[in-house]
Amino acid sequence: MDKKKLETFKKKLEVRQQDLRRMVTRTQQDGRSADEDTAQDIADKAASSYNKEFLFHQSNADRQLLQMVEGALARIREGNFGECISCGKEINPKRLEAVPWTRHCIECQEKLEKGILEEASR
Numbered sequence: 367m368d369k370k371k372l373e374t375f376k377k378k379l380e381v382r383q384q385d386l387r388r389m390v391t392r393t394q395q396d397g398r399s400a401d402e403d404t405a406q407d408i409a410d411k412a413a414s415s416y417n418k419e420f421l422f423h424q425s426n427a428d429r430q431l432l433q434m435v436e437g438a439l440a441r442i443r444e445g446n447f448g449e450c451i452s453c454g455k456e457i458n459p460k461r462l463e464a465v466p467w468t469r470h471c472i473e474c475q476e477k478l479e480k481g482i483l484e485e486a487s488r
Contacts, residue, residue: 393425
C-alpha cells in the first residue's frame with residue numbers, strides 16, 4: 367500500500383479513535399449518573415434499570431470497536447496494515463475503505479462467522 371493511502375487510513379482511524387474515546391467516557395458518566403437518580407416508584411426504578419443496562423451494552427460495543435481501531439493503528443505502525451491476520455493475503459481496498467479497522471479478508475471473515483475459523487488475537 368502506498369504511503370499516501372496509508373496516511374489517509376491512519377488519519378481516518380485516529381479521528382474514529384478520538385470519537386470512540388469520547389463516547390465511551392460520556393456513556394460511563396451517563397451510567398454513573400443513572401445510579402445517582404433516586405427513583406421513587408417501581409416504574410421509575412424499572413426505567414432507570416433499563417437505561418443503565420442499555421448504556422452498559424452501548425459502552426461495551428464502543429469499547430470493542432475502540433480496541434479494533436487501536437489494533438488497526440498498531441498494524442499501521444508495524445507495517446502490516448491491509449493484510450489479513452489469518453491468511454496473510456491483502457484485504458480488498460474497498461473493504462478497507464468501508465471498514466478500515468477490519469482484520470480479515472472477506473473469505474476469512476465469512477469462515478470466522480460460520481465458526482470454521484478461530485479468532486486470532488493480533
